Amino acid sequence: MAQINPSILSADFARLAEEARAVEGADWLHVDVMDNHFVPNLTLGVPVVEALARATETPIDCHLMIEEPDRWAPRYVEAGAGSVTFHVEAAAAPVRLAREIRAKGARASMALKPATPIEPYEDLLPELDMLLIMTVEPGFGGQAFLDIMLPKIRRTRELISKHGLELWLQVDGGVSAETIERCADAGADVFVAGSAVYGTDDPAAAVRMLRHQADEATASAGWACAH
């Protein structure tokens, strides 16, 4: 079944706990950490992730858009994140970092910006629990989905199948009722959605609707997700 991860970036930051609980029933809560260096925006850090992990039953999917993830990612596992994603463009030693995240008890995930190809990282895939393909330039919610990322999603799904991996394939940026079917058809199975969830009157219903759409598209594409 497809997983839907609402992005708290599009929620009301003055009511974070309430907003996190508004999407209980979602698979993971996606938390975007930005440091104003790796991306031109600043959001939240370790103390807020700790507070969110206490405030909701939904596991935390932490997306680190920061410099020096080798230094900081383990701190987010300690803060209570169940999955930690670092950007390969920022990591000094991605294999060592993925192993450290796993050893500390979280799922290890690596993200690629739109201009970063997957092919140089084929041999790293067994070290990961999830790969994140950005479908916008990281930094802000509410941007338009980049259709030109669809071939990369498809090629990544082929690599995952070729190696017989259980790796999850996440897409993030501009995922909505209009675009989710294209992502699922190309091979994504974990979908981050910010404005398409929190921009509606009923975030929990939006999650259910997106999941249904993704499941239908995956079934007609004929590949099975690993979860």
Ligand SMILES: O=C(CO)[C@@H](O)[C@H](O)COP(=O)(O)O
């Ligand atoms: O990581 C990011 C942005 O850099 C995302 O997680 C956004 O928060 C997704 O928001 P929408 O594009 O779905 O509104």
Ligand SMILES: [Fe+2]
């Ligand atoms: Fe994100």
